[in-house]
Amino acid sequence: MPLPRIARTRRGHVWGETWRLGLAFLFGLAIWGVVQAQLDHRGVAPTFGKDWLLVDLALGLGSTVLLLWRRRWPLAVALATTVLSGVSSVSVGASVLALVSLATRQRWREIAVVLVPWMLAGVSHALVYPTEPEAITLPNVIIGLLSFAVSVAIGWAVGERRAFVASLHERALTAEREQSMRVVQAQVAERARIAREMHDVLAHRISLVAMHSGALAYRIDLAPEQVAETAEIVRESANQALTELRAVLGVLRDVPGVTAPPDGSPEPPQPTLGDLDTLVAESRSGGATVLLDRSGDLDAVPAQVSRSAFRIVQEGLTNARKHAPGAAVRVGVSTSVDGGLDDEAVRITVRNSVPRARTDAADGIRQGVTVGAGLGLLGLTERAVLAGGELTYGPDRTGDFVLTARLPWSR
Template identity: 85%
Template sequence: MPLPRIARTRRGHVWGESWRLGLSFLFGLAIWGSVQAQLDQRHLDPTFGRGWLLVDLAIGLGSAVLLLWRRRRPLAVALATALLSGLSSVAVGPSVLALVSLSTRRRWREIAVVAVPWMLAGWGHAFVYPTEDQAITLPNVIIGLLSYAVSVAIGWAIGERRAFVASLHERALTAEREQAMRVVQAKVAERARIAREMHDVLAHRISLVAMHSGALAYRTDLTPEQVSETAEVIRESANQALTELRTVLGVLRDVPGVDAPADGSPEPPQPTLDDLDTLADEARSGGTTVSLDRSGTLEAVPEQVSRSAYRIVQEGLTNARKHAPGASVRVSVATSADAGLDDETVRITVRNSVPRARTDAADGIRPDVTVGSGLGLLGLTERAVLAGGELTYGPDRAGDFVLTARLPWSR
């Protein structure tokens, strides 16, 4: 696919050069024909004879060929064509195009340098093609200055437009790069957040192992049944700690370390699906109407999956409060294992209506909607993918904004 795109670009470049050179040459031919008509009308000949008309045509053609180098040597081509236009009527068209092309660079010194041969070309052309009155009159000078000024103005405007388009292109590229960086930062932040959550759980598991193993070391009055029960608790806690440790290492493969709390105080236990009622009450206290629907045995969901599910519901409610204030939110959390399905998953749906845009603001912007970065959902997507599931969000056919997630788990 890239080859046809390059081919189209080359064809476009050739076409752009062809029509510009052709137009300038035709403009010069029109002037050449007008001069010849004036000579015939007044029964005059060029200073160098009638054969000079063919020489004029050849010089004009050579000036048109010089235009092919106007982008590499703009000042040299503009000077050469301006001087040649004093000897050739056909060269006037290429000289105008060369001056316009030079003016797109928007450098006053270069433009001022070309003004001298441009004005001298007028006197040279009057000498080559004399009329009954060969004196250089004020109208001729004014016409020369006006044509020079118009050519410079056209070129300057083209240069300004090109600079504006280039700045827009650069801004678009910068915005794309910044957005890509924000996406990466959101993913890294979500991984670090998962690691902090599992760090607390891992510390709890290891503390249980240390406590029960210490009891076995110092308690000599335990019955065999109590020793067996304690050993079973140690084994289960150690296995769960290993599972959590594998998950932490998988999440933090290339993520920088996470800073601990500044005061060294332990963080509270991470919320799970058991805390959905508290989360819904907090949202209702903020003015959001929340309806919570739970189905299935949510207590059987593993703690790691339950934490991720809680975070997804939390972010869904936060987005609804920020981007659809006052809208009602319906939260549904269900487990497919209780429905007799082979796969054991937690399915989450957060649905909220999208309020209509208000137009009472003078600039048409809704003042009541908080503009966010949109990175929270990217972080949730990363969390769901790391858990082996998926997360989708967007408006549905009914016009509501729907966030759905599927998190697999095994008992």
């Protein structure tokens, strides 16, 4: 696919050069025809004879060919075409285009260097083609200065436009790079937060293993049934700890720079689906209208999945409060057990209406809607994927904003 794009670019470049050089040559031919008509009207011939008209045509063609190198050597080409325009009418078009191209660089010193040869070329052209009784007249000087100023102004404006387009392109690239960095940072931060949430669970499991294994080591008076029961507790706690540790290692894999809390203190226990009532009450206390629909046995959901589900509901309510203030939010949390562990999952739906943005402000900015970076939803997506599930969000057919997630109980 890149090859056709390159071919189109080259064809566009060739066409751009062709019409510019053709326009310059036609403009020179028009000057050449006007000069010839003035000479015929006065009944005089060029200073170098009538055959000089053919030489003029050849010099004009050569000046047009020189324009092909105006971007590589802009000052040299501008000076050469200006000198040739002093003895060739057809070269005038090429000299104008070369001066315009030089002015696009917006360097006053280079432009000033061409001014003197430009004015001298006008005098020389008047001597070669005596269309008027006097070679140097005030109107000729004014015309020369005006033509120089107009050519420079056109070139300068083209240079300004090119600089503006280049700056827009650079800003777009910078914004794209920054957005990519923000996405990566959001993913890393979410993984680090998930890992820190597992601290209290792992500590609890390991402490159980240590306590019961210590009892087996020092309590020699235990009955065989008690020993077997304690050993079963140790085995179960160890297996659960390994499961939680495996989840942590999966989160931290290929994530550089993830560290523990700065003070080294354990974080408090993380909320689960059992804390939904508290979360909804907090949202309602802030003036939000939240409707909670629950179905299934939420207490049977594993702690790790329950924490992730709680975070998804929490972020959905936060987004609704930020981006749709005053809108009613309907939260649905259900468990589905259709037979077999592979079908056990928690399904979450957060739906809210999208308010119409008011643009009646003087500056035309949308009122009443907070514009965010969308990193919270990116973090939720990362969390759901790491848990083996999926998360989608966006407007539905009715215009409501809907966040849906599915988190399996086992991976």
